[in-house]
Amino acid sequence: MIVGQQKPFDEIWEMVKGFKKVLVYGCNTCVAICHAGGGKEAEILTSLLRMKAAQEGVDLQVDHAAIERHCEPEFFEPLDEKVRTYDLVLSTACGVGVNFLADRLGGSMPVYPGINTTFYGGVPEAGFFVELCGGCGNCVLHLTGGICPIVRCSKSLMNGPCGGTNNGKCEVSNETDCAWFLIVERMKKLGTLEKLYEVQPPRDWSTGTHGGPRRVSLEHIRAYEEQEEKNAATEGRR
Amino acid sequence: MSVLSQSTKRGSVLIVGGGIGGMQAALDLADSGFKVHMVQRDPSIGGTMVMLDKTFPTGDCAMCMISPKMVEAGRHLNVDIHTLAEVTSVDGDAGDFTVRVKLAPRYVDADKCTGCGDCELKCPKKVLSEFDQNLGQRKAVYSLFPQAVPNTRAIDASQCLCLNDPDRKRCRLCEKACKAGAINYNDKGRELELHVGSIILSPGLDRYDARVRQELGLGRWKNVVSSIQFERILSASGPYKGVVQRPSDQKHPKKVAWIQCVGSRDNHNANPWCSSVCCMYATKQSIIAKEHDKNIEPTIFFMEMRAFGKDFDKYVERAKNEYDVRYQRAMVSAIREEPGTGDLLLKYASEDGRLITEKFDMVVLSVGFQPHGDAEQFAKTFGIETNEYLFAKTSPFAPVKTSREGIFVTGIYQGPKDIPETVMQGSGVAGSVMAMLAEVRGTEIVKKELPPEKDVTGEEPRIGVFVCHCGTNISSTVNIDEVVNAVKDQPGVAYVTNTIYACAQDNQDMIKQTIKEQNLNRVVIASCTPRTHEKLFQETIREAGLNKYLFDLADIREQCSWCHKGQNEVATKKAIGIVKMSVAKSRLQEPLQSETVGVTPACLIIGGGIAGMTAALSLADQGFPVHIIEKDPELGGLIKHVYRTLDGLDVQEFLKDRIGAVNEHPKITVHTGVEVKKTDGFVGNFKTILTDGSAIEHGAIILATGGVEYQPTEYLYGQTPNVITQRQLEKTLAEGGSPGTGKRYVMIQCVGSREEPNQYCSRICCQDAIRNAIAIKERNPAAEVIIVYRDVRTYGLREDYYKKARDLGVIFVRYDVDKKPQVEQTGSVIQVRTWDYMLDRELSLTADWLVLSTGLRPHPTTEHVGAMYKVTRNPDGYFLEAHVKLRPVDFPSEGLFVAGLGHAPKNIDETVAQALAASGRAGVILSHEHLAVSGIIAKHKRELCMSCLSCFRVCPFGSPYIAEDGKVSHNEVKCMGCGICAGICPAKAFQVNNFRDDQILAMIDAAVESEPGVVN
Amino acid sequence: MKSGSNLERVIASGKMAVTAELGPPMSADPHEVIKKANILKGFCDAANITDCQTAVVRISSIAAAFIALREGLEPVMQMTCRDRNRIAMQADLLGAAALGLKNCLCIAGDHQMFSAAGKLKGHPGAKNVYDVDTCQLVGIMRKMRDEGLQQGGDKLEVAPKFFIGASWTPMGDPMDFRPYNLKKKVDAGADFIQTQGIYDMELFRSQMEKARNLGLLERTAMLAGIIVPKSAMMLKYMDSSVAGVTVPKSLIERMNKAKEAAGDDKKKARELQEQEGIKITIELIQQALEIPGVRGVHIQAIEWESAIEPIVKAAGLYPRPTFPDA
């Protein structure tokens, strides 16, 4: 799931204090699960901002709202009028949501990010999130026993480990496991260690962000959508 | 169990004595369908435990634990409490007893009196309070203690000015003060005749009156107090409000001495038995005193520190290390008061033989138990046999049965013991009675007929507010009319009035009347604390056809008028705020249905030892099918290697007939050589798959996984055939082995116990050693037995055997944990070197046989079984019960119980008692077709839930689960309504009934709105 | 001959090779490189020129290597995978070849967050590259040299002539995989290997045994890395927190004795420890050279280039072989 963490309150206050009417706009899917930007956190942030404004003697009206997801236009529709009555939207959705709403409002009003979106992660225990995938667009997990070297090895080596492995930990920090130490152990257990003996050729990174912004287009659905629009247009429904 | 003729069996039980043991039995029986009559000599139930301040080993306060049970017993539909009552005669036999009870006059009408206490204020006659052990005072019209149940006042005829005036003219102030007209000076008391199926004796014991021991000066020197007096001194509701001070000059004592075994373990005008609890309560009192006042220096004078119970040794170690309590092994011979100062001079011999006189500011005598003065007559009335000390005569194999069929015993009247064992016997005796009267269960209980519930959905809130005076308790500080006016115009409030006593019977009828007349759909009563009166008022509005959860109680007495006496204006403003908060919450209340869930009336018992079999037989006799799951190929458990009890009874015989009874019983299915693979479901609806694939449906589970013997590695065990354990010695003796003349047996105690990492007493090894020593000496007095011990812990009535062993010539040599005995072997001769404190030099003993008293360990399967049922274990690996004192056989999650060595090391009779307790507790659940689920639980809205599992991980009761559709669901039956899930849920999908977020926010707004001029 | 470098000739001649290490300064002034080059000249067959070691900015390895070459000291240029993608790597390699550099050591390079651990600030916020890793870089260099092709497939008019080197940490975790780690570098085309600092000869001998069983020691030249210890504290630090380096207790004891011998005289303590350090280095070199398959030593005297002369002489590795027709 997408994991994020709320921006430090002082940073948010610096962003918000110049405005008159602010809407803290929560998203109730991924960022709610990680207790960063859901409807509940939006409400809490709103209350904190109101009290900070009162303390600083700043005249600021702050309200909060939340919808299921900030990455689908239809969810925004019910609140579009309400949103337009504010002069700033502080979106606590992930970065996708902030972009999507900013595009939707087309510059009519600013949309600021309330949280720092960080990574796709797992939740080994309540309140603890670890990065396990970097969205590189060309998965190699079948070669490394299900442990991703691109994201979990600081140097994204395909022929690790490097010389910096220290007691199974990475040179970057002794709390970070060395991915290749884990990969070797895992492949041993799986009985396929010799797969690691071949030298992996240089990767094609273009499938990731290095290849420029990406999009996925499912033709069988888009064709259906176009057809829908054509019928609607001909019947003059729209 | 002999099957009694069907004829006239009664579905009711008489319980003589309202202490914690009697109360536990009463609640278990009443909850499982039996009418209970409780006869109590004092004006209130509670017994000895209510006098205590804190309890060992956890330090919980006694009142907080026992008062909920007293309130529940006081209000229980099927428990009638007859106070100031005594049984005069008993006829008939098991199943149908006719009992005559004499009730002394109370001079206060229980139906009218609301316990408001106005009469007490006005009564001029001050008297020494027995409850406060004559340290405090009470009035002639009094309640035994503030939280008394029933809290009806009583007049002490011997002290009342009016009652001592033949023509009743003098004083009569209480009659004038009582607005309820409850005082009745011509009360004559009355006679009752009860027909009951069974009788349970739990009269408790008296405390030894130490004044008889003039050399200790109780009653002569003011600063010598008994331990029960010190409990009252420590208690926050005691005479000194919990401030530790000396009776003579109220000075804060610095050096305080406790003297152990006062009146116990001593034939010279005292009692020969050990009272079992004094070592531990002295340790507790010294710790609690130190907590009250950190410059107190406690010293305990003792012979042996008997900390044999669960976590007791750890408690004593904490006393020594954290509270630096000084343990002085010496008996004080005399106490003199230093003239003028009130300090006390204690004379004793130090360990190295010097005679010492030490000055102390205060002395506490740890007095033991002894039967009531009328014990002999008491036993005659009930026709039961007693032992020579007038305790009820019982056998270790049936510790709760008296000599007379149908009459049972529980608590310290059966023998000195502490609160958890008493509670266990309470539930145990309930189990036995349920077994005996199984077929008449439910025949005599009262079921309340309730009118149909009015449907209020969709209606605008019409709240009725009743502001109570509580006599003068509230109205003397809070201006009731001002409150009524302030609330009148609150939105949603349809009707406001005030009442003198909201909880009195007439006012209850008035409330019901008003609900109908004013067509109210919500009720707020502003009076006392919901903790004691919420259930009462909920029942009342339910009787008026209103859903009982459409009610809120604003506490303006305990949390307003009583604690702001004299500040009327501010207290009234606060009371208005409190009532407005309740109204705000009430406005948002919705009717709640409490679902019920079916119960499969069968029980699964894991472990086929004595505990498992005893519980199985008792449950089967109650009519419930039982499945015993035994890992080994045959039943028996650890007891297979035990031959004799301390008092010489044949254990193998007992085991054989117990196994026979289990195998023959039609309701019991024994699964041997098999384990539990998996258990699903919740209380009343468990489904278990065994490793052999068979499936069992049942409503309750008893964990009786038992224990194993510690296999010693020290003292050359295993390296020479002459070093054996007590078990092996017992086996050779049982097989007729006769000890040779002049042969010397050296025994070493506490092998594998009372030392890190096993800092606990295994409780049975002292008894094993003494029994074997007596057997050797009786077979051949010329054989020598030397027991090298740390503390001989033959507690309770076992003390006699310790004396018998000494009389037979067994030599006892004490050792200390930091100077343990050294064992060497030269050739075939075993040499034991140990330091003798008495002779103050090292002893070197040659031993033909070295016998090790090895301790106990939890059974290895405890870990696996514990994990499977999500029950925690204490650091020593024994199962952790729900509450050390009051729920010793329950687990936090419902429907799960524990018995036997898996809970903690214990003797055979204690295991049998705990097994019966577990069967009693399980019987309470299995006796219901349906289990009502409380209305105050968390409700889960699946459409809001995103299955983020935060609730799943924090819920202590495991009620959220992942359903078949992969999404999170909520099992309302397991829910205890604590709301931790609601606190963490990011989607606000969980809300606790009657504590919803919108209600709490409404209360917050109401709380602030009533404070004008609040700086925003 | 693959590259004709002096190092290659020494190794090819069967004599024991000696390489040293030269750390370029954090400055635009070349004289530091010139000074160090002249100290090392004549006492080693070639000297590694580190590439922003511990991710700290220094004169680039290629530039410093060229300066050393000009001073008559054959350099071993280094290239990390951290700072350049495959385009910049190949461009720099062509440049280096054009400047006459022949030896090149491929290493992964310390992570930029790593430098934050040291006293210097470094650039923990920098965006690293790691487009290719060490094995892949070795493969790229071999393809350029032997096939005259760029990694992407385009032809090179003139192929660069490189003596390709790679690093190896024999005692790094997981130890049992390290020999295969080495095999991959040799398969990719590593002509010579320089190991991490060796103190535990027994462990090194057993890892070398495994390498021999994989037939690697005939296909590449193994140079045992020896780090010259300056003090007991340095040995303890190496043992505890340098990855893949374990220091036997006995060596630390010897250093401690040396330190105590000087009582509380700080200066004397430092000198005694340095002398002991040099003695230890010499013993390590001799033990390393006896291990079958070791073809030389890579002596790292960090910021102590002056120690190379006495060490090389005492270890009997002086004078260095020379080739008249070079």
Place this chain on the structure above:
Amino acid sequence: MVDGAVTEQTGVSTIEKPREIPEGWEPNVLAFACHYCAFAAADLAGVMRLSYPPNVKIIRLPCTGKLDHIHILRAFERGVDGVFVAG
């Protein structure tokens, strides 16, 4: 959660700057008490007629675990001067 994250990360605490106390000002305190322990303790204080300043009101919760951030923030927003949670 939010407050923890705020101070811990920025190090700069956003605690209100202390202001001087107007004459005769009494703080308005709100308490959240768990039914089984803190609420029971408040009752016992009453039963023993202990007196304490009246400017505190108690909201009963089934358990302090039920407490939600918004409860505390709402109280402060509404002008309550001190929140006391006991369980």
